[in-house]
Structures are given as C-alpha cells and as structure tokens.
Amino acid sequence: MLTKEQNEQLTQVGAGTPVGELLRRYWHPIAIAQELTPDRPTKFIRALGEDLVLFRDKSDRVGLIQDHCAHRGASLLYGRVEERGIACAYHGWLYDTSGSCLECPAEPAGSMFHLTVKVRAYPVQRFAGLYWMYMGPAPAPALPKYDVLARPDGRRQITVFPNLDCNWFAAAENAVDPWHLQILHQDQPRSTRRPVNTTRGYVADIEEQDFYLTSYGIMKKRVYKDGRIEEHPMIFPTHLRTGSLWLRTPIDDTHTWQVTVAFRRSDDGSLVDPTDEEPEVSYLAPVKEPADGLHPFTRFNFYAPWGQILTQDMVMWETQGLISNRPEERLAASDKGVVLLRELMFQEIEKVQRGLDPLGVIRDQNHAIIDTNLDNERGRASGIATPTVEWRAPGLEHVPAEQLASLGYNRPG
Ligand code: FES
Ligand SMILES: [Fe+2]
Structure with missing residues (x-):
C-alpha cells in the first residue's frame, strides 16, 4: 500500500515531477x-x-x-x-x-x-523502425542497444496496440507480477490443457517465483515444478522482454502508448542495419466498444481474437482506473515483485534528484549490443502458450491504415 503522495510520485509524468524527471533520463519510442x-x-x-x-x-x-x-x-x-x-x-x-x-x-x-x-x-x-525521443538534460545518453532492437542478424516486426487508457505504471507493475500468468491467462484457446480449478488456474505448476536485479532492470524468474525455468527481464523503467520487447511510453498521466518489437533471425544469415530498417508493422484493432470509452462505460472484449493474453492484460490495467488507487490496495506476499519495483523506483528517483544517472542509463555511445538472453527464451517450452505476438498468429487482425482514424488511432499519441 502506498500513501496518496507516493502514488502521485509514481504516476505523474510531467516535467518537474519525481517520475517525470526520472523518465526524462531515458530514450522513449x-x-x-x-x-x-x-x-x-x-x-x-x-x-x-x-x-x-x-x-x-x-x-x-x-x-x-x-x-x-x-x-x-x-x-x-x-x-x-x-x-x-x-x-x-x-x-x-x-x-x-x-x-x-x-x-x-x-x-x-x-x-x-x-x-x-x-x-x-x-x-x-x-x-529499429521507431523514432525515439530524449527529453532530459544534455548530453543525451546512448540509446541502449538491447538485442531485440539492435541485432543485425535478422529483421524486426512491430505491433502497435490501441492506446492504453491508463497510467503507465499499471503496465510496469504487470511486468513484475508473475503469478497472474497462471491465473489470468489460464484459458487460452491454443493451450492443450484446461485447469481443474479455475480459481487456482495453474498455480500448482509453480515451485517458485523469484526476482533479481540486473544492470538494466529486474529479472523475473519463474521456476516450474517440472524443472523448467522462465526468465523475463523488466527493462527499467518502461520495457519488458518476453519473446518480444514490449515498449511503453507514457502519453500523459492517464494514457500510455504501447508497441512490441519482435526479432526474427534471418534464415540465410543476411544482415540488417537497424538504424534504417523498415520493419513490417501491424496495428491492432481496439479491444473495447466504444473504443475510447472508460470502464465501466465501455465493454472490453476479454477474448479478443487477435491475442487473448494481450487483451486480458490490458483489461486488468484499464479496469484499475485511469490511475490505480494504490492507497486502497491490499498487497500480499505474492506481490514481492511489485514491491521491489516500487522500491527501485523511489531509489532511482532519489538518484536523479542527487544528479546521478539512474539504472540502465548508458553513456558509451558505442556500447556493445546488450544481451537479454533472448536465444535462451526461444529454447523454453511452456505448458501455457507463449504470451507474445512474436509471429503473427493466424487470425491476427491487421487494420488498414485508412481505417485507423475510426478506430481511435487519431487520439493523442
Ligand atoms: S506564425 Fe505561428 S501563430 Fe503566427
Ligand atoms: Fe499478462
């Protein structure tokens, strides 16, 4: 639970606010x-x-x-x-x-x-097919070359989501909330299993959920009882790498822009320069009707055909409210990752206030590609279908650009 003031600190993104200044130390797409x-x-x-x-x-x-x-x-x-x-x-x-x-x-x-x-x-x-901005004090740091963005041995594919009608930190907290995978995403159509108990989902599959700090954020580690291990880095403060890289840019205090970048290695070993690459881009249709409505005055499609896992997450974030009411929440032992992220945020806010670079800021413009262990991710199999849009699934809805205005894409951001 946070105080009202702490919640404001974590969620206000404008210039001069604690998080606004922290976020202004990073490049954002x-x-x-x-x-x-x-x-x-x-x-x-x-x-x-x-x-x-x-x-x-x-x-x-x-x-x-x-x-x-x-x-x-x-x-x-x-x-x-x-x-x-x-x-x-x-x-x-x-x-x-x-x-x-x-x-x-x-x-x-x-x-x-x-x-x-x-x-x-x-x-x-x-x-990597995106424009990135830097709003902080000069000199600008390097744009970090995370492997998904920078590897030259393949091509990228970008998926643009409908704007999220909620504060950016709801999505950030989701990146360090591993238990929800076994419960929220239990009933995917592609899954070969069905849970015996829908309240508990696949919780019994898990031996341990753990976290550790890396040079660029928080690694979320999920250990299954059958010995499998999944590790997904939350790249501080706004990205998450699963099979794809999830990029989230706060539009303002109550809206968030979200895209994913997927990397696919070239079959023939050909090289691609990410500085001028033109990846294939897909725009996803809105997940609610009306498309610009807010809960409870809109109806979400919890099972949207273009990606059930993806929409389920968005529904959980948006229905918390434009800004989640953290002073009223009841955190429990299983919210360890959420607590860790909040502590890290306050620690990094303080660093910025002392004039230091926060976590993950890189000054060497010629730094090497940052390995987020992407290849190992591919080798893992999960009992639950992989929660990514890495390769376009059959039926993934591609929206022609001319239809976007009517689907809410003409909104700010
Ligand atoms: S030139 Fe821009 S308002 Fe006059
Ligand atoms: Fe999720």
Whole structure:
C-alpha cells in the first residue's frame, strides 16, 4: 500500500515531477518511422504530458518541437515542411529541428526579431523502425542497444496496440507480477490443457517465483515444478522482454502508448542495419466498444481474437482506473515483485534528484549490443502458450491504415 503522495510520485509524468524527471533520463519510442512520409511529414505526439509535433523536413532531418507556435500558439502540426525546417501555417514563422526560429516573414525587412525566438525541441533518433525521443538534460545518453532492437542478424516486426487508457505504471507493475500468468491467462484457446480449478488456474505448476536485479532492470524468474525455468527481464523503467520487447511510453498521466518489437533471425544469415530498417508493422484493432470509452462505460472484449493474453492484460490495467488507487490496495506476499519495483523506483528517483544517472542509463555511445538472453527464451517450452505476438498468429487482425482514424488511432499519441 502506498500513501496518496507516493502514488502521485509514481504516476505523474510531467516535467518537474519525481517520475517525470526520472523518465526524462531515458530514450522513449514515440512513433513508427514509416508513419512520417513526404505526403504526411508531420505527426502530433503527446509524450510525458507534453504536446509536440514530429516532422521530417525536405532535407530529411527529423525534429520534435512543441506543438504550439511561439507566435500566437497555432499548431505546428499543420506547418509546411521545407528544406530548412517547418513553417507555421498561420504567419510562416520557420523553425529548424533544434527549435530555432529562422525567419518571421511578415516582419519588416532586415528585422532580426526571429533571433529572439525559440521553441522547445528534443533530440530524436530513428532506430529499429521507431523514432525515439530524449527529453532530459544534455548530453543525451546512448540509446541502449538491447538485442531485440539492435541485432543485425535478422529483421524486426512491430505491433502497435490501441492506446492504453491508463497510467503507465499499471503496465510496469504487470511486468513484475508473475503469478497472474497462471491465473489470468489460464484459458487460452491454443493451450492443450484446461485447469481443474479455475480459481487456482495453474498455480500448482509453480515451485517458485523469484526476482533479481540486473544492470538494466529486474529479472523475473519463474521456476516450474517440472524443472523448467522462465526468465523475463523488466527493462527499467518502461520495457519488458518476453519473446518480444514490449515498449511503453507514457502519453500523459492517464494514457500510455504501447508497441512490441519482435526479432526474427534471418534464415540465410543476411544482415540488417537497424538504424534504417523498415520493419513490417501491424496495428491492432481496439479491444473495447466504444473504443475510447472508460470502464465501466465501455465493454472490453476479454477474448479478443487477435491475442487473448494481450487483451486480458490490458483489461486488468484499464479496469484499475485511469490511475490505480494504490492507497486502497491490499498487497500480499505474492506481490514481492511489485514491491521491489516500487522500491527501485523511489531509489532511482532519489538518484536523479542527487544528479546521478539512474539504472540502465548508458553513456558509451558505442556500447556493445546488450544481451537479454533472448536465444535462451526461444529454447523454453511452456505448458501455457507463449504470451507474445512474436509471429503473427493466424487470425491476427491487421487494420488498414485508412481505417485507423475510426478506430481511435487519431487520439493523442
Ligand atoms: S501563430 Fe505561428 S506564425 Fe503566427
Ligand atoms: Fe499478462
């Protein structure tokens, strides 16, 4: 159980808040790289509570700047991109990718006024088919080369989820909550077994659930009575690696963007450069009706055809509320991982407040690929079908881009 103040500390993502500042020490994915095209060179992004515009200028430089023009606040989403940057549609104030204003065309000839104008701008990198942003103090750390993102011996596949209508920390806690696998996900269609007792699910299969710290987060270790072991790293503070890498970026305090990246090794040994790779991308249909409704004023499809495990998790997160009411919860011994994560969060918040780099921040821009033990993951068999969307299952619903607006994808983020 947390106090109201502690719960706010863990969940508020804006600039100047404890977690907001912690999260601003990491690179976060914010968009699918292929979504920025010459025909559609701007995209609205809300991330960590800030409203921004991602754009690609005609010199192929990508920028991330505040949505509101410095002049009188019109949205730069509708700006015209040109060789030098993006020009606000209203009066043409032109910004480059660093946020500097290069021109205010309606000002008197020879005016140097534009030199006094700057908008908020953040560094952006393209990697593994995604655009990543960094909002923290300079210099920016390295974008960590986790194996799923960086291995050159194969290709990646990205799956975009409907935005989660809940705070990011509900998903983070789920990553260190191993018992729910045996209970929540007990009745998958692909499973060859059925539990004898639906209250207990497959709890009796488990000898031990354990956790240990790694250089990049918390390893969740599940030991089965038959000797099998599963280990999934929670990559602090926002990722989880199962068979795929789960990436979650807080949109604001009550919405979260989620994508998975799956890695598939090349059959022929060919190499792929993740810095300009264009992975195959799938967009998943909403899991509730109405698609932008909130519990209890929406009905979730607990058994959505495109991935029951995936939707069941989302239902459990969203139905806790926009922000889980942790002062009212009743934690028990089996919530060891959740407690560990919260302790780690408070510890890392304090590090940031003392001016130190938090867990997993890497300064060496040329660091080696980080092995999260992905290959071993493949070797394991589970009594329960693997909870990933790693290879597109038959029936996985692919939503054509033109339908997305009607499915809630036009919402912030
Ligand atoms: S509001 Fe952007 S140039 Fe005037
Ligand atoms: Fe789950």
